Amino acid sequence: MAVRAGIVVTGTEVLTGRVSDRNGPWLAEALRARGVDVGSVVVVGDRPEDLRAALGFLAGSVDLVITSGGLGPTADDLTAAVVGDFQGRPSIVDEALEERIAAVVARLSARRGWRMDPGATAAGVRKQAQVPAGATVLEPVGTAPGLVVPVAEGRSGPPVLVLPGPPSELQGMWPAAVDSAPVRAALAGATELRQRTLRLWGTPESELAATLRRVDDELAGLEVTTCLRDGELEIVTRYDAGAEPAYGRLEQAVTADFGDTLFSDGPTADALVATAFADRGWTVAVGESCTGGLLTARLTAVEGSSAWVLGGVAAYANSAKEQLLDVPAATLAQAGAVSPEVARALAEGARSRFGSDVGIGLTGIAGPGGGTAEKPVGTVHLAAVGPDGEVAKSVVLMGSRDSIRQRTTAHAVHLLRQLLLGGPPA
C-alpha cells in the first residue's frame, strides 16, 4: 500500500498568483525521493474555513498532511490555530519558545537596520509562539517555528506537519521535520519510488502518444506522464524498483522511434550546456536583443557559471547593436535588424568584444507590435559561432510577448547544445 501525503499551500498571494508556489513542487519531490506519493496540492487563501475544508478533504485519504504558510505575525496568518482546532488540540503560548523567537527577531532587526515598535513586535512574537497542546515544535529557521500536530487522543486521522511559507525556511526545516518521531511514524513503510526523465526536442506530442499506445502492454508498473513545454517534450516516469525492466523497454521504444530528437536521458539542456562548456574549457558571451537579457540571465543562473560565461549585451536599440557589438550599419540597413546576417554579426561581435571562445547572437520580434507581412511577430534568427564551427536557426514562434521571449531563450540554449555536443538539431 503506497504511503501518501497531501499538501496544503496557504496564502492569498499564492491563490492570486502574486507569488508562484514553489513549496508544493519541492515537497512533492522531497516526498517522492522517500517513496511517498502526493496526489494533490490544495492552494487556499487566508480564510480559516477554506483551510479547514482542505484539511478535511485530504485527511481522509493520506498518511500525512503538510501545510505551508500562514505562520507570520499578522492577523491573516492563522494556520497554527486552525490546524490545532482541526486536530482537536487547543493552543497555548510556549513561553520558552516565545523568548527564543524574540531573540531571533531582535537580531534580524539589528542586522537589517529596521526601526521596530516594541508593542507590535511583542504581539507578533507571542502569536508565533502559540502551540497546540501535544504538538512537536520544530525550531525556527527564520522567526516562525514549525509544528507536527497529531490528532487528539481517541480520534483517528493523520498528523499535520505545519511548515513556514518562505521556501528557504521550509526547506531549512525539512530535515528536522522528517526526523521527528510523529512524521517518521506516519511515513514508515514507504518504499523508494524511482523517477526517470527522457527529453525530446522537435517531436509533437501526438507522435509520442502513438508510440506509448503501441508498447502499452510492456509498461506495466510504470506511471508515464508527458509534458510539452517551450518546444521541449519531457517524459517523466515513476515506478517501484521492481518495474526497472519495464522502464528499460520504454527507453528502448522511445530511442528506436525518436533517436533523432531524443537529446537527453535526464539532464536538462541547460545542464548539458554547462557541463559541455566546463569540459571543453571554453567561455561564452551573448549578443541578444528581443530577449532583453533573459538568455544571459539563464546561462548565469547555474552555480559556477562564472567559469564559462563572460557576460552578454542586451542590445535592445539598433544603435546599441552597432555601438556595443560592432554590427555594421550597412548590414542593419540592407538585411534589417531582424535577419540571419544580424544574428551572426551579434554572435561574432559578442565573441570579439568579450574575448570569449563562443558567441551566441539572436534577434527577433517579441511583439505584440513590430511585425510586418514579411517579418511577422515571432520571427527570430539565432546564430552560434565557436572554435570548431558555427550553427544557425530561424523560426517563427506563436504566442504572447512573454512566451516568445521565453521560447526564443530555449531555442538559444538548444543551439548552444547543438554547437557543443552535436546530436538532435536545435
Add this chain to the structure above:
Amino acid sequence: MAVRAGIVVTGTEVLTGRVSDRNGPWLAEALRARGVDVGSVVVVGDRPEDLRAALGFLAGSVDLVITSGGLGPTADDLTAAVVGDFQGRPSIVDEALEERIAAVVARLSARRGWRMDPGATAAGVRKQAQVPAGATVLEPVGTAPGLVVPVAEGRSGPPVLVLPGPPSELQGMWPAAVDSAPVRAALAGATELRQRTLRLWGTPESELAATLRRVDDELAGLEVTTCLRDGELEIVTRYDAGAEPAYGRLEQAVTADFGDTLFSDGPTADALVATAFADRGWTVAVGESCTGGLLTARLTAVEGSSAWVLGGVAAYANSAKEQLLDVPAATLAQAGAVSPEVARALAEGARSRFGSDVGIGLTGIAGPGGGTAEKPVGTVHLAAVGPDGEVAKSVVLMGSRDSIRQRTTAHAVHLLRQLLLGGPPA
C-alpha cells in the same frame, strides 16, 4: 450569498513544479472581476482517482467548478472522460467536431513543418472529439475543444467548465465560456468585488500588523491580506462596493503610519518606473553583473519598453566590466569589483556607451561561493545616475543565489523609482 467557484488544475508537470501554474491565478482574477469568489485551487496529477476526489471536494460548496488541462491527445489526458463520468454523462464522439479538429491539426502541422503519422494523428483527434452527452462544446482555440458539463438530470450539483491547459488557449476560450448559457446561469447573481492594493518598501510585516490590529473595528466588510515579497510589502484588500468607506479608512491609517514607505496605491514599482521614463522622455541603459541580465530583462518585459530602454550589459567577468563598460582597472584593483565605486562606474559606463539619459549599475556576490569576511555573500552595491542627479544604495541580502539575484533586481527597480520620482527611499 457570494457566488463561489472552485478550480482544479490538472497535470503532473504542475504538481511537480516543472511548469508553474498560471491558470489558477488567472482564473481567480477573471472570476473576481465578475464578483465570483474562489476559495481553493486544487492541483492534481494525471490520475483519474485524484481528479475525481478533487471534483467531489469542490462540488459540494461552489456554484461552478472549472478544470484546466488534460485535453491533449495522449493517454494521460483524461479530464473530459473523468468529468463526464463524475457528472453522470457518458461520452460519445462528436463527428462534426472531429472533422474541425482534424482540419486545425493539419493546418498547424503544415505551418510548423512537422512530419505527422496519419494513424497517430487520427487517434489523437478522435480522442479530443469525445463529448459527454448534453455538454456544451466551446470551439478549440488550439486543437482541444472546451466543454461545459452539467450534472445529469435528476441530480444536483454545479456544472463543470472544462478548459485547455495551455494558458493562451484557456484565456482565448474564456469569453465563449462565460458567455455560454450554463455558465451564465451558474454565475447569475454575482456582485462586483473590488480589489485595491497598497505597496510599502521597507516596513516590516509586524509593524503593519500592529496598525491593522489598531484600526480593526473600522474595517468591517474588508478582507485584508498582506504579503511580503522581495522586500516589498503588499496590502491587497477585497470588498463589496458598499464597503468603500471602510477602505478609505484603511488607506488613511496606512498613509498616516507609513507615509515614508508607502510608494504606491496600486501600480507596481515597474509600472511607475516605465511611466516615469515615458513621461520624461528619458532613456536608460544597464550595467549589471551578478544579476546576469535579469535587470535588463525585467525592464524590457514591459510592452513599449523599446521607447526608453536602450539595452544593458551583463558584465559577468571583470574583464568585461573594463572592456565593455570602461570601468577603470585601477578602480577594480583598489576598491574591488564589488564596491560602490564600481557600481557607479558601471552606471556611468552604461550611460556613456549606450548614449542614454540614465544609467543604472550594480555589482554584488550572489553566492553560494565568492563571499569573504568583509564582503559576505549577499553584499550588493547599486548606483543610478541621471540628468538631475544620482542615487546609490548598499545592502547585504540573505538567501539563496536565486533569491539574492531576484531581490537585487527589485532593489534596482526601486532605485530607479527613487531617482525618477523621489518618494520612499530605495
